[in-house]
Amino acid sequence: MSETLRLRVQSFAPPVVAIALFAAAWEIGCLAFNVDEFVLPRPSVAFASYLKWQSAIWPNALQTLMTTVIGFGLAIVLGVALGAVIGYSALMYRALYPLLIAFNSVPKAALVPVFVIWFGIGTIPAILIAFLISFFPIAVNVATGIATVEPELRDVLRSLGASQFDIFRKVGFPRAAPYFFASLKVAITLAFVGSVIAELGASNNGIGNMMVIASSRFEVPLVFAGLMVVAVMGIALYAVFALLERRLAAWAYRSRSV
Amino acid sequence: MTSIPCVELRSVSLRYHSDGKPVHALEDVSLTVEQGEFVSIAGPSGCGKTTILRLVSGLMPPTCGQVLIDGQPIVGPQKRVGMAFQNPSLLPWRSALENVLLPLEVVQPHRSQFNARRKAYEEEAHRLLRIVGLDGFADKPPYQLSGGMQQRVALCRALIHQPEILLLDEPFAALDAFTREELWGVLQELWTVRRCTVIMVTHDLREAVFLSNQVLVMSKRPGTIVHQQIIDLPRPRTLEQTFDPRFVDCVRQIYDKIGEVRQ
Numbered sequence: 075m076s077e078t079l080r081l082r083v084q085s086f087a088p089p090v091v092a093i094a095l096f097a098a099a100w101e102i103g104c105l106a107f108n109v110d111e112f113v114l115p116r117p118s119v120a121f122a123s124y125l126k127w128q129s130a131i132w133p134n135a136l137q138t139l140m141t142t143v144i145g146f147g148l149a150i151v152l153g154v155a156l157g158a159v160i161g162y163s164a165l166m167y168r169a170l171y172p173l174l175i176a177f178n179s180v181p182k183a184a185l186v187p188v189f190v191i192w193f194g195i196g197t198i199p200a201i202l203i204a205f206l207i208s209f210f211p212i213a214v215n216v217a218t219g220i221a222t223v224e225p226e227l228r229d230v231l232r233s234l235g236a237s238q239f240d241i242f243r244k245v246g247f248p249r250a251a252p253y254f255f256a257s258l259k260v261a262i263t264l265a266f267v268g269s270v271i272a273e274l275g276a277s278n279n280g281i282g283n284m285m286v287i288a289s290s291r292f293e294v295p296l297v298f299a300g301l302m303v304v305a306v307m308g309i310a311l312y313a314v315f316a317l318l319e320r321r322l323a324a325w326a327y328r329s330r331s332v
Numbered sequence: 333m334t335s336i337p338c339v340e341l342r343s344v345s346l347r348y349h350s351d352g353k354p355v356h357a358l359e360d361v362s363l364t365v366e367q368g369e370f371v372s373i374a375g376p377s378g379c380g381k382t383t384i385l386r387l388v389s390g391l392m393p394p395t396c397g398q399v400l401i402d403g404q405p406i407v408g409p410q411k412r413v414g415m416a417f418q419n420p421s422l423l424p425w426r427s428a429l430e431n432v433l434l435p436l437e438v439v440q441p442h443r444s445q446f447n448a449r450r451k452a453y454e455e456e457a458h459r460l461l462r463i464v465g466l467d468g469f470a471d472k473p474p475y476q477l478s479g480g481m482q483q484r485v486a487l488c489r490a491l492i493h494q495p496e497i498l499l500l501d502e503p504f505a506a507l508d509a510f511t512r513e514e515l516w517g518v519l520q521e522l523w524t525v526r527r528c529t530v531i532m533v534t535h536d537l538r539e540a541v542f543l544s545n546q547v548l549v550m551s552k553r554p555g556t557i558v559h560q561q562i563i564d565l566p567r568p569r570t571l572e573q574t575f576d577p578r579f580v581d582c583v584r585q586i587y588d589k590i591g592e593v594r595q
Contacts, residue, residue: 227423230421231434234409236409248423325473
């Protein structure tokens with residue numbers, strides 16, 4: 075029992091210490107250089123503001139969480155589908171890759187006003203931005219995973235008379251799983267960025283909207299409290315996908331000690 | 333009375349393009365392998381030995397000529413064929429047992445019965461793993477197995493769906509000498525139990541003589557068969573026998589032939 079406890083501590087201690095040191099440096103820096111609260115509030119002040127406004131922050135946080143998760147869910151479905159297509163077919167890869175790059179190069183923030191024209195102010199633009207921003211890494215990673223399947227593994231199945239679909243199911247998909255999970259960890263944090271960006275100007279609720287209102291009232295500590303809440307939610311979802319990855323693509327992590 | 337040979341190549345030639353350059357891999361290769369025979373193909377590097385296996389497995393069609401199995405020209409991959417490659421090529425996300433079961437998930441009629449008969453199939457896989465000396469390793473993932481163990485799993489995988497023909501592409505080339513010689517014995521035993529037809533490509537002439545009824549020697553590219561040697565040594569063969577003058581003589585004759593074609 076004490077052994078598992080020790081391992082727990084060993085895995086949790088480094089990130090906790092790092093975060094604590096970062097907060098301490100920020101706190102001490104602000105105090106030492108006498109930084110105005112209006113410019114950069116100390117973490118303790120932002121946290122106090124969080125406690126004060128908790129009941130207002132949480133509904134907004136849940137709204138942001140919901141838009142992020144929906145947009146991210148769409149990105150998974152369509153990203154895997156497109157990734158599978160361009161990973162499998164060299165022709166589709168050549169045909170679609172430049173278009174994909176073009177789409178990804180468009181600054182997503184610039185699309186917010188367009189979506190507002192199409193869908194009005196509200197949840198939909200935030201979902202779409204979260205989707206667009208997190209879609210690309212998923213599609214590219216799944217495509218890479220499938221395109222780099224060793225020809226020998228494919229031959230093993232081909233020599234048995236397996237169909238293309240069999241090969242995808244038995245080799246392509248499991249082979250792409252580690253790539254897929256790696257992309258999820260990147261994409262989920264991007265999805266938060268997307269939904270908060272959209273909420274800044276195109277929503278009546280959500281953390282982004284709350285931050286805009288707070289800054290217009292010069293409540294800078296509350297702005298930072300909002301940022302912290304987003305960051306914490308990002309870490310939480312990242313941890314969920316990291317855990318899933320460990321479970322479902324464990325074979326790819328064989329040599330690393332946990 | 334002549335029976336229909338199990339595998340027959342009739343004046344098979346193969347040309348293909350690799351990186352834009354034409355490659356003339358095989359020229360007028362004819363050979364017949366009888367049911368239950370163990371035939372090895374030896375020859376200089378790049379002479380198209382592996383290509384012959386790919387033709388018989390149906391992974392590749394010939395440019396001209398015919399490849400027949402049981403007298404029927406083949407079109408596309410064959411479920412009657414099991415294949416093991418130079419690399420074990422195990423799926424790294426599956427345990428040894430799951431790797432052995434793979435062909436049963438793909439090949440009919442096992443495929444549609446797979447879930448219903450899973451227990452029986454697993455027992456068969458365990459039995460094969462036991463024969464090759466991997467008792468107790470069934471649940472290990474490939475990376476926890478040594479190269480020799482992985483190759484044994486690959487052999488089991490090639491045999492699980494009871495193919496009539498087993499194609500082996502330098503199956504032991506990547507292994508150290510002791511493991512290799514140990515696996516000759518394992519393969520001989522599997523072959524004796526199963527009585528399937530085996531075509532094996534190898535660089536190792538002792539290996540070819542140890543295992544085969546017949547050794548075919550190929551020329552340089554474009555490859556063709558230049559020599560056929562019947563190995564008439566008593567079975568089951570033992571590693572002791574490899575020092576027997578008759579064994580050494582067989583190896584010597586094939587060695588000289590290959591020396592000639594390499595000139």
